[in-house]
Amino acid sequence: MYIVMVTPECAPAAKVGGLGDVVQGLSNELQIRGNSVEIILPKYDCMRYDHIWGLQKTYSDLWVPYFDQHVHCDVFFGFVHGLKCFFIEPHSHKNFFNRGVFYGHHDDPERFAFFCRAALEFMLKTTKHPDIIHCHDWQTGLMPLLLFDLYKHLGMTHPRVCYTLHNVMHQCVTGDSLLRQVGLDPAAYRSRDRLQDDFNHGGFNLMKGGIVYSNFVTTVSPRYSEEIKYSDLGCGLQHTLWVHSMKFGGVLNGIDYNFWNPEIDPLIAHRYGIDTIEDKYRNKEALRNRLWLRQDHKPIVAVVSRLDRQKGVELMRHAIFYCLANGCQFVLLGSSPDPKISHEFWELKRQFNDNPDCHLEISYNEELAHLIYAGADMILIPSAFEPCGLTQMIAMKYGTVPVVRNTGGLADTVFDADYAPKPYHERNGYVFDHFDHQGLESALKRAVGLWYLYPQYFRELMINGMRYDFSWNHPARHYLNIYNYIKE
Numbered sequence: 001m002y003i004v005m006v007t008p009e010c011a012p013a014a015k016v017g018g019l020g021d022v023v024q025g026l027s028n029e030l031q032i033r034g035n036s037v038e039i040i041l042p043k044y045d046c047m048r049y050d051h052i053w054g055l056q057k058t059y060s061d062l063w064v065p066y067f068d069q070h071v072h073c074d075v076f077f078g079f080v081h082g083l084k085c086f087f088i089e090p091h092s093h094k095n096f097f098n099r100g101v102f103y104g105h106h107d108d109p110e111r112f113a114f115f116c117r118a119a120l121e122f123m124l125k126t127t128k129h130p131d132i133i134h135c136h137d138w139q140t141g142l143m144p145l146l147l148f149d150l151y152k153h154l155g156m157t158h159p160r161v162c163y164t165l166h167n168v169m170h171q172c173v174t175g176d177s178l179l180r181q182v183g184l185d186p187a188a189y190r191s192r193d194r195l196q197d198d199f200n201h202g203g204f205n206l207m208k209g210g211i212v213y214s215n216f217v218t219t220v221s222p223r224y225s226e227e228i229k230y231s232d233l234g235c236g237l238q239h240t241l242w243v244h245s246m247k248f249g250g251v252l253n254g255i256d257y258n259f260w261n262p263e264i265d266p267l268i269a270h271r272y273g274i275d276t277i278e279d280k281y282r283n284k285e286a287l288r289n290r291l292w293l294r295q296d297h298k299p300i301v302a303v304v305s306r307l308d309r310q311k312g313v314e315l316m317r318h319a320i321f322y323c324l325a326n327g328c329q330f331v332l333l334g335s336s337p338d339p340k341i342s343h344e345f346w347e348l349k350r351q352f353n354d355n356p357d358c359h360l361e362i363s364y365n366e367e368l369a370h371l372i373y374a375g376a377d378m379i380l381i382p383s384a385f386e387p388c389g390l391t392q393m394i395a396m397k398y399g400t401v402p403v404v405r406n407t408g409g410l411a412d413t414v415f416d417a418d419y420a421p422k423p424y425h426e427r428n429g430y431v432f433d434h435f436d437h438q439g440l441e442s443a444l445k446r447a448v449g450l451w452y453l454y455p456q457y458f459r460e461l462m463i464n465g466m467r468y469d470f471s472w473n474h475p476a477r478h479y480l481n482i483y484n485y486i487k488e
């Protein structure tokens with residue numbers, strides 16, 4: 001099968017969050033299974049060019065419609081860890097993708113609307129007729145609409161579109177000008193069953209458009225698919241998802257075990273597996289040495305996360321004090337795009353700077369993240385909501401017990417040691433329901449208590465988690481079933 005991914009991210013060359021990891025991991029697995037996979041991205045100036053091999057200009061005569069004119073683009077080709085990637089570079093006074101950042105500008109809707117039109121124009125001009133065009137998040141929400149209403153009349157009748165929602169909190173509501181930019185008549189789409197936003201009737205919702213016009217819609221875990229269809233977590237898209245529920249489902253993300261695997265990980269102090277789990281504690285010692293924590297008979301509770309409201313920053317803050325008061329060491333690695341949250345955690349860092357049982361690293365460091373996963377005893381993920389979450393899957397592979405809130409993909413992957421309706425050998429962590437201090441403490445108290453009082457049972461919990469298979473093997477099979485379903 002010939003599959004083209006159209007996406008704003010692909011790790012590690014262009015990565016902001018989990019979306020980039022998903023595109024890379026899924027594309028790699030689809031390719032391993034014998035499919036032809038190509039990825040189309042913007043050519044950002046801030047990409048990790050050291051992860052792109054053989055980058056060269058391959059198409060230099062792409063003219064993309066933009067209002068009543070055309071913008072000239074070059075297209076580059078290169079391999080990102082074995083994946084075939086095309087990078088679109090516009091030559092415009094708007095300077096769409098030379099901003100030093102991937103997202104965060106007031107004209108992001110205009111930038112990515114241009115990218116959608118450019119990607120389709122590139123496929124048309126180079127006679128690419130994929131079986132499947134797989135689009136990701138609001139940035140590519142216009143792709144299914146443009147294909148259906150414009151490009152199929154120009155000869156692109158073959159492709160079917162799969163559209164994945166990674167986080168419906170970010171939908172992008174915009175105005176008439178954006179549709180005119182890409183050559184569409186706004187009046188034709190101002191209805192509830194098309195692009196009209198359910199809250200702002202004068203606005204057009206790009207994510208809603210992607211849902212309405214695609215052949216199949218997925219999101220990144222089964223639980224999240226139910227939450228966004230039947231609760232406020234749908235952020236206004238509940239009605240649209242209900243109307244289109246026959247083409248909507250949740251497929252749990254996977255992780256790349258070529259990268260996240262303690263048996264082969266070059267970024268940890270000592271490699272280990274289920275049969276050599278004692279060596280995990282050598283990583284715990286190395287982590288303490290690196291962060292200047294004292295060597296003591298205490299569990300290390302860790303957070304590796306973006307610091308924002310979705311991820312439960314208030315509960316993270318409370319956990320620091322709770323853990324230090326209850327015989328634990330605490331390690332945090334994360335940064336925040338919110339200046340207020342960033343300031344608050346820098347103040348906490350200063351407060352605990354001399355504490356031998358606490359280290360807060362207010363940044364993101366890939367190498368340190370690997371060592372934390374390997375060296376910590378527990379990982380805390382107190383999310384307000386979590387579409388999927390990769391952190392808990394990675395932690396389990398490293399034998400680090402997750403303590404999570406019962407939401408989204410966390411609920412689909414972590415099964416409580418005491419209360420899960422599963423046999424004991426399938427239980428792998430601790431889960432709390434209520435998004436408050438009491439809920440958090442109830443789970444941490446049970447986890448820390450088991451670590452101190454019944455270390456052999458805690459060891460079994462670690463091994464249970466390590467046995468789980470969260471590779472891309474299963475999700476890729478589900479996606480191929482979806483592709484075949486919409487292709488017929």
